[in-house]
Amino acid sequence: MKIYSVGGAVRDRLMGRAFKDRDFLVLGANEADFMKAFPSARKQGKETPVYRVGGDEYILSHTDNIQEDLLGRDLTINAMAEDEGGRLYYHPMALRDLKEKILRPVRRENFLEDPLRVFRAARFASLFPDFTPAPELLETMKETSHVLENLSPERVGNELLSALSGEKPSRFFRILAETGCLSPWFSEMKKAMDVPAGPAPWHRGSLFEHMMDVTDALHGSQLLAWMGLCHDLGKLATPKEAWPSHHGHDRAGETMARSFALKLRLSRRLTEAGRMAARYHMKAGLYGSLRPGTRVDLLVTLHRADLVEALFRLVRADHGEDFLERVKKDLERILSIHLPPDHGLEGVEAGYRLRDLRCQSLAGRCSASRGKGMHQP
Numbered sequence: 001m002k003i004y005s006v007g008g009a010v011r012d013r014l015m016g017r018a019f020k021d022r023d024f025l026v027l028g029a030n031e032a033d034f035m036k037a038f039p040s041a042r043k044q045g046k047e048t049p050v051y052r053v054g055g056d057e058y059i060l061s062h063t064d065n066i067q068e069d070l071l072g073r074d075l076t077i078n079a080m081a082e083d084e085g086g087r088l089y090y091h092p093m094a095l096r097d098l099k100e101k102i103l104r105p106v107r108r109e110n111f112l113e114d115p116l117r118v119f120r121a122a123r124f125a126s127l128f129p130d131f132t133p134a135p136e137l138l139e140t141m142k143e144t145s146h147v148l149e150n151l152s153p154e155r156v157g158n159e160l161l162s163a164l165s166g167e168k169p170s171r172f173f174r175i176l177a178e179t180g181c182l183s184p185w186f187s188e189m190k191k192a193m194d195v196p197a198g199p200a201p202w203h204r205g206s207l208f209e210h211m212m213d214v215t216d217a218l219h220g221s222q223l224l225a226w227m228g229l230c231h232d233l234g235k236l237a238t239p240k241e242a243w244p245s246h247h248g249h250d251r252a253g254e255t256m257a258r259s260f261a262l263k264l265r266l267s268r269r270l271t272e273a274g275r276m277a278a279r280y281h282m283k284a285g286l287y288g289s290l291r292p293g294t295r296v297d298l299l300v301t302l303h304r305a306d307l308v309e310a311l312f313r314l315v316r317a318d319h320g321e322d323f324l325e326r327v328k329k330d331l332e333r334i335l336s337i338h339l340p341p342d343h344g345l346e347g348v349e350a351g352y353r354l355r356d357l358r359c360q361s362l363a364g365r366c367s368a369s370r371g372k373g374m375h376q377p
C-alpha cells in the first residue's frame with residue numbers, strides 16, 4: 001500500500017498558501033487492507049471508496065500507477081502528488097503552469113467524464129485571480145457546456161460557494177459566460193447581461209456588471225458575496241417598457257433569490273440571507289430618511305434573522321452609503337427597551353406598546369401607527 005498527499009494541499013504548499021484540508025490517495029490496497037491499517041477510518045460514500053480519518057480524506061485509487069491517476073484529474077496545477085518520503089509526482093505541465101499561473105485542463109475528456117470540472121475551473125479563476133485560463137481550457141469548457149444539466153445541485157452549489165469566498169467571484173461568472181456555461185445553473189446571470197442595471201448614477205451598464213461589482217466588493221465571505229449576487233435579482237422581472245427603472249424589484253426579488261438558492265440546494269441560512277438581501281436592500285439604502293417606526297421594524301426584522309450587519313454592508317457595497325455605525329447604535333437602543341414589569345397588556349397590545357416605546361426612543365416621540373409597518377408582534 002502506498003499513500004500520497006494529493007490535490008489542493010500539495011498545490012497550495014508549492015504556492016506558499018495555507019491549505020485547509022488534506023486529501024490522500026491510496027494505491028495498491030483494497031478496502032480490507034486499508035481498514036486494517038486505519039481502524040478508525042469512516043467510510044463516506046456507499047459507492048465510492050472514500051474514507052475519513054480525523055479531518056483528512058482518503059481515496060482508494062482504481063489504478064496502481066500514480067502517473068495514471070494524475071492523468072485523470074481536472075487541471076494540471078491540481079495533478080500533483082507527494083509520497084510519504086516527500087517525493088513529488090506531477091503532470092509534465094504542472095510545475096510550469098503553476099509558475100506561469102495558467103489554468104490548463106489535464107485532458108479534454110476528463111471534463112466530459114465529470115462536467116463539474118467546468119465549475120471547478122471557474123472557481124479557481126476566482127480563487128487565483130492572477131491565473132490565466134489557457135485557450136484549451138476555454139475550448140474544453142465550451143465543449144462541455146451541453147452536458148451540465150445532470151450535475152448534482154449540491155456539487156454545483158459548493159463550487160459557487162467556493163468561488164464566492166475567493167478573491168474575485170466575478171471571474172467565476174465571466175469565464176462561465178465566455179464559454180457558454182452559465183445555463184442552466186446560472187441562467188439568472190446570463191439574463192442579467194441584457195438588462196440595464198438602473199437609472200441611478202452608480203448603475204453603470206448592465207445588471208450583470210452591477211451584480212459583479214457588488215459581489216466582488218463583498219468577496220471573501222460566502223454569506224455577504226451571496227447577498228451581493230442576489231440583491232437585485234428582482235430586476236430580471238421588470239417589463240422592458242419600464243427600463244431602466246425597476247419599480248418593485250425588491251419584492252419581486254424575494255422569490256427569485258429563494259428559488260435561486262433552492263435550485264443550488266444552499267443552506268437555509270444562505271437561502272434566507274439571499275431572500276432578505278433582495279427584499280430589504282432598498283429600504284435599508286434609504287435608512288437616513290426612514291421614519292422611526294420603519295427603522296424600528298426594519299432593524300427588528302433584520303436582527304431576528306441575524307443579518308443587520310450583513311445587510312448594511314451590502315448597502316455600502318451597492319451604492320457607497322455607510323449607515324453601519326448609526327444602525328448599530330439604533331439597534332442597541334431599541335434592544336435596551338423593554339415593557340415595564342407591570343404593563344398589564346396582553347398579546348398584540350403588548351407588542352404594539354413595545355414598538356411605541358422603541359419608536360419614542362429612536363425619535364424622542366411616538367410615531368408608530370398600528371397595523372402599519374412590517375413587523376407585527
Ligand SMILES: Nc1ccn([C@@H]2O[C@H](COP(=O)(O)OP(=O)(O)OP(=O)(O)O)[C@@H](O)[C@H]2O)c(=O)n1
Binds near residue numbers: 073
Ligand atoms: N471533480 C473533481 C474533484 C477533484 N479532483 C481532484 O481531486 C483533488 C482534490 O479535490 P478537492 O479537495 O475537491 O479540491 P482541491 O483542489 O483540494 O481544492 P480545495 O483547496 O478548495 O479543497 C483536486 O485537486 C483534483 O486533483 C478532480 O480532478 N475532479
